[in-house]
Amino acid sequence: MRRPRPRVAVCGIHIESSTFTPYLSGEADFVVTRGDELMARFFWRDYTWAQAVDWVPVLHAQALPGGVVKASAYGAWKAEILEGLAAAMREGGLDGLFFDIHGAMSVEGLDDAEGDLISAIRAVIGSEPFVSASMDLHGNVSEVLFDETDLLTCYRMAPHEDALESRMRAAKNLVDRVLAPRAEDGSIVRPAKALMHVPVLLPGEKTSTRLEPAKSLYAQLPAVEVMPGILDASIWIGFAWADQPRCQAAICVYGDDDALVRSVAADLGEQFWAAHDRFEFVAPTGSFAECLRVAEGSVAAGRTPFFISDSGDNPGAGGADDVTVALAGLLEWEPLRSGRFSGIYASIVDPVAVAAADAAGVGGRVDVSVGGKIDTRAPGPVEVAGAEVVALADDPMGGRVAALRCGGLVFVVTSRRHQYATAADFARLGLEPTAADVVVVKIGYLEPDLFEMQAGWMMALTPGGVDQDLLRLGHHRVSRPLFPFDTGFDPLPLPVRFVAGH
Known part of the structure; x- marks a missing residue:
């Protein structure tokens, strides 16, 4: 009734x-x-x-x-x-x-x-x-x-x-x-x-x-x-x-x-x-090293900011948010180590590193072991010595967050998993992606704010729990046949x- x-x-x-x-x-x-x-x-x-x-x-x-x-x-x-x-x-x-x-x-x-x-x-x-x-x-x-x-x-x-x-x-x-x-x-x-x-x-x-x-x-x-x-x-x-x-x-x-x-x-x-x-793929792809080579050419040509998606550990798709392949690569990249380029990396979850930055305060320096504690695949935790704390903030999603500087790189560390997908995410720490030469984000396709910012973009096929290379992840329980795991079959009708x- x-x-x-x-x-x-x-x-x-x-x-x-x-x-x-x-x-x-x-x-x-x-x-x-x-x-x-x-x-x-x-x-x-x-x-x-x-x-x-x-x-x-x-x-x-x-x-x-x-x-x-x-x-x-x-x-x-x-x-x-x-x-x-x-x-x-x-x-x-x-x-x-x-x-x-x-x-x-x-x-x-x-x-x-x-x-x-x-x-x-x-x-x-x-x-x-x-x-x-x-x-x-x-x-x-x-x-x-x-x-x-x-x-x-x-x-x-x-x-x-x-x-x-x-x-x-x-x-x-x-x-x-x-x-x-x-x-x-x-x-x-x-x-x-x-x-x-x-x-x-x-x-x-x-x-x-x-x-x-x-x-x-x-x-x-x-x-x-x-x-x-x-x-x-x-x-x-x-x-x-x-x-x-x-x-x-x-x-x-x-x-x-x-x-x-x-x-x-x-x-x-x-x-x-x-x-x-x-x-x-929605953007050109390559290994992280290949993406850095393209980024260097883009910056040299004045096309900035150049964005790189650290796609395999994207927390917006389920990644652990602490695989350190991209962070380790950036810290070793000569244009950033020397300060010739400016870069932003956002973000990596590590509440212990955030607490150390908080204790040091803005302007202080910290020695921290960052990432690699949840998803322990290589290279594991990255040891960072003498990083300058350039900003601290409270983020409604990321909890307490810190921005640390090494050479020309500012990298964001969060106390909770968080995807930096909007201009507001960066603004809480006083960061302006459009002023950087290279911006690396743990994301897959760029969300609208970031897509509007980029002067060039590549997706790095990095490892992680949401690896874009499905064949190397190891599916074994999905229904078969199933593309791309199987090819050359005809399911019609x-x-x-x-x-x-x-």
Whole structure:
């Protein structure tokens, strides 16, 4: 029976987890919101359509990408979510649930964490509430996640400039469904849905929507979703740095025209496969030493700042944030050692080094052993003697942070893992990347602020838990055949998992 005002719960756990990094993500890595604080995350909460339902915020936990989530942390949040939903069911029932997730969370002992969570949620709320999920396009769509939800959608831009809009799309489609005329038995009308897995697993840095073929694949989605009989269509790249059977590209299409839903899913999936061997890195690539050689030429030609992505240990994709290959290379690079060039390196996590800098104060000098304590692959900790402390600050994400100078290099050390992706990140320490000759960041593709700054850019194919060279990481549990691990196979026709509307 329809309630006077529909009730929609909100919950989720949002993280992408590399199974190849030794870092374990725990409670301290997450920002947890409940109640009004949870709803304050959504810019659309005061829109007219959003005001037409009663929102029941339960719990949301979100973290910077990291390693596998500790089972204890996941178990506690899962229990709180289930208890909150059970209370909501007792207090007035639910018409819907907005499942706000990333889609690439890994948890100790689980191969499909989001599938585990949504299955447990369905056991509490039953099959009647309409479940709509918003995801990152680097998430994974397992058959369990697809089966237990009524609508899945994901971002359409990488970098993810449309993340907030994608959440709104998922929420508005949910609200529209619970407000729409019901079936004769009083139930919410479910759209038809189709899932097609595409046997491709590529890093985000090869599938940016700034470049072809991803640009054209994603550009057609707005026109697809307004086709009569179609509600939503999405393309997932999948998450390349987890070794699980669910990790692969996926297409999901929803709508009220069963035949069209099936055919659109098949068409999008076949287009993806047709382009599978045309994806290229979003920037020129090379070893770190090769990137430094190109950077030297760029600076000599007056093209500054030259950016280098230390991509294999990118904390924004799950890297440990303390692999020292790039820092060691910069400290040994003659143009920086001599002070001929100016450079910034951001950042590396080492709370002990930050504490030493804090004790010395701005203007003081420190001898510190930096990095290599979480992910211990070569070269390990870097010994730095006589580094000048040039700045100290408190960062809302990085904790206490310090900027240390050696020769022409200023490198940033943080007490918590943090990705330096915006101008504001650097400004907290009084650093101006546009004034430097060379800027090295632990990142993959450059986020918008940095992309606008660069006069030249390369991605260094450095080692780490999110190594861009997937073949040297050692996947052995993904479904096969799977490109690029396998080549020369033809998967067509791709099977479609289809559920008719009802």
